[in-house]
Amino acid sequence: MENFSINGYLVYGSIGLIVVLFYYIVRLQTKISAANENEEKLFRETYFDPITKLPNxxxxxxxxxxxxxxxxxxxxxxxxxxxxxxxxxxxxxxxxxxxxxxxxxxxxxxxxxxxxxxxxxxxxxxxxxxxxxxxxxxxxxxxxxxxxxxxxxxxxxxxxxxxxxxxxxxxxxxxxxxxxxxxxxxxxxxxxxxx
Incomplete structure (x- = not known):
């Protein structure tokens, strides 16, 4: 029974670790996406007219x-x-x-x-x-x-x-x-x- 408890804890601990890692990966991807969007927005604002959308x-x-x-x-x-x-x-x-x-x-x-x-x-x-x-x-x-x-x-x-x-x-x-x-x-x- 002790082996099962230890194995059970390891399984649950591993699952918990995977969930936490998944959460951080999703959060990192969200931050990367936001950074890319900000970079694109900055590029558009820097090099294109905001009204006509033509090159400035x-x-x-x-x-x-x-x-x-x-x-x-x-x-x-x-x-x-x-x-x-x-x-x-x-x-x-x-x-x-x-x-x-x-x-x-x-x-x-x-x-x-x-x-x-x-x-x-x-x-x-x-x-x-x-x-x-x-x-x-x-x-x-x-x-x-x-x-x-x-x-x-x-x-x-x-x-x-x-x-x-x-x-x-x-x-x-x-x-x-x-x-x-x-x-x-x-x-x-x-x-x-x-x-």
Whole structure:
């Protein structure tokens, strides 16, 4: 009977130990999952615009660096287009929620009217950048600008507010050789024009 008691205690003790280990494994997996979710959330918040879900300025700088390296290797150039939503501030004064909806719908217009190989990003709450993977000749450039202009002249989905935009362009390497300069020059040109 003593052997049975000792064996019984060992069995129950082993089962208890397994349960405790299982509990700690599940707890560890939960913590790992939470850490991964936090890491993903931090990544999204760091590299993507929270409203449009497009790459932000930090993110696009890495892509610019890759594009510049490719362009140097192949002795080519590329074009950057800035789109400034001029009446965003006025809309935001009326309602932040409306402003967020407005900028989200504006981003959808831009995405719909650009090619898949071109990168659209939101570098400020009212400024979008399109990184074209090639230099655009005058006729292609004008065609894209006209297509975007026409798209913005149509009413944004579910929003009864006219979209006032201006656009500006910079070219690598003519206007600059790094992301900040190219973005800044395109934005400055956009600020001097209004469509």
């Amino acid at each position: 300025k930090k993110n696009i700088k890495y892509i610019f660096d890759e594009q510049i390296s490719r362009t140097i290797r192949h002795n080519q150039s590329f074009t950057v287009l800035a789109i400034k939503i001029n009446n965003y501030g006025k809309i935001k004064e009326k309602s932040i929620e409306l402003a967020h909806k407005f900028i989200y719908e504006a981003s959808n217009v831009i995405i719909r009217l650009t090619r898949d190989e071109d990168l659209v990003s939101c570098v400020d709450e009212d400024v979008f950048i399109i990184l074209f993977n090639e230099y655009l000749e005058g006729d292609k450039y004008q065609l894209i600008l006209q297509r975007l202009k026409d798209g913005f002249e149509q009413q944004l989905k579910g929003i009864d507010i006219e979209c006032e935009v201006s656009m500006g362009v910079s070219q690598y390497p003519t206007d600059g050789t790094d992301a900040d300069i190219l973005i800044e020059k395109a934005i400055l040109q956009a600020l001097s024009k209004q469509f």
